[in-house]
Amino acid sequence: AQTVTQSQPEMSVQEAETVTLSCTYDTSESDYYLFWYKQPPSRQMILVIRQEAYKQQNATENRFSVNFQKAAKSFSLKISDSQLGDAAMYFCAYSWNAGNMLTFGGGTRLMVKP
Amino acid sequence: DTEVTQTPKHLVMGMTNKKSLKCEQHMGHRAMYWYKQKAKKPPELMFVYSYEKLSINESVPSRFSPECPNSSLLNLHLHALQPEDSALYLCASSPGYDSEDTDTQYFGPGTRLTVL
Numbered sequence: 001a002q003t004v005t006q007s008q009p010e011m012s013v014q015e016a017e018t019v020t021l022s023c024t025y026d027t028s029e030s031d032y033y034l035f036w037y038k039q040p041p042s043r044q045m046i047l048v049i050r051q052e053a054y055k056q057q058n059a060t061e062n063r064f065s066v067n068f069q070k071a072a073k074s075f076s077l078k079i080s081d082s083q084l085g086d087a088a089m090y091f092c093a094y095s096w097n098a099g100n101m102l103t104f105g106g107g108t109r110l111m112v113k114p
Numbered sequence: 115d116t117e118v119t120q121t122p123k124h125l126v127m128g129m130t131n132k133k134s135l136k137c138e139q140h141m142g143h144r145a146m147y148w149y150k151q152k153a154k155k156p157p158e159l160m161f162v163y164s165y166e167k168l169s170i171n172e173s174v175p176s177r178f179s180p181e182c183p184n185s186s187l188l189n190l191h192l193h194a195l196q197p198e199d200s201a202l203y204l205c206a207s208s209p210g211y212d213s214e215d216t217d218t219q220y221f222g223p224g225t226r227l228t229v230l
Contacts, residue, residue, distance in 0.1 A: 033217040043202060045157070045221035091156055095217045101147075101170060102219055104156035 002027045004094050006105035013082045014113050020067075021077045021108050023092030029053075032096040034068065034075045039107075040088040048090070051075065079110075087112045117141075118222035120205050126228045127195065135190040135225050137205030145210030146188040147219060148180060151202040163188060164210055195229045202226055 004025045013019035025034070036048040051059045051068050058066050063080045079086055092105040118139045127133050137146065145164045149157035162170035163182040177199075179191040188205060206219040 035218070037221075042223070043226075044223040045204060045206075047218060047220065050215065050218055089154075095219075097217070101159045101162065101172075102157075107154070107156055 002029075002094055002096070002103045004092055004103050004105040006090075006092055006108050008108045009106070010109045010111070012111040012113060013079070013086075015082055015084060017082055018078060018080045019082055019110065021079075021090055021092075021110065023075045023077070023105055025073050025075065025092075025094050025103075025105075027073070027094065027096065029096045032094060034066075035093040035095070035102070036064070036066070036075075036077045037091045037093060038086075038088045039091065040085075045091070049077065082112050084112050084114060086110060118205055118207055118220055120203075120222035120225050122225060123223065124226045124228075126230065127192065128230050129195060129197075131195075132191070132193045134192065135203055135205075135227075137188040137190075137207075137222055138186055139207040139220075139222075140186055141207065141209075141220070142185075143207035143209050143220075144185060145208045146182065147206040147208075148188070148190050149204040149206065151204055151224070157204055161190075192227075195227075197229050200227055200229045 032053045034051045038046045038048050049061045065078045067076045089107045091107050093102045121136045148160040151157040159172050160174045161180040166182045177194045181189040202224045204224045205222040208219045209216045
């Protein structure tokens with residue numbers, strides 16, 4: 001069974017600084033997808049970034065980038081120039097088949113200090 | 115447009131009530147999902163519909179009854195719920211067909227359910 005682990009229940013960062021959230025996963029599949037979702041107190045799950053396992057290039061979306069290490073089964077999220085609006089719960093998630101379930105990590109609560 | 119809508123935003127019901135949650139998307143997605151989320155926990159999958167057919171039921175109690183009337187609409191019918199069923203119920207959709215982001219799930223804002 002696939003598992004996703006986020007080892008940092010809480011993180012904090014100073015506004016304008018950089019923070020990295022960790023995620024590791026376990027799978028026997030070779031082709032799969034990894035995601036980071038953000039859930040602010042407003043509660044809507046918002047897709048932050050997506051990575052396809054067969055792509056070696058790390059995905060980036062503006063201030064958000066990932067460090068995907070397939071052999072190590074590691075998928076960390078780096079947030080640059082942190083903003084107050086980045087404060088939220090961040091979930092790492094895994095999927096290996098279209099129309100299949102997402103396996104979520106336990107989440108990391110990110111606090112941004114002004 | 116990557117919008118999934120859910121109604122109502124909040125719902126309070128007694129244990130003997132019957133109510134329904136509604137989810138709608140107009141992105142042409144063919145897979146739709148119901149999740150249950152407790153506070154400070156990740157979402158837990160309940161049901162998956164693929165091409166309007168129920169493809170995954172994660173051993174959910176029969177007091178939760180999903181329905182997919184068409185490819186854009188997903189309902190969750192609730193009956194005789196228990197207080198422990200109080201949670202945030204999230205709907206999501208994904209393309210479910212061969213596309214650039216076939217596996218990407220887009221979530222609605224959720225319905226906050228309280229069972230008294």
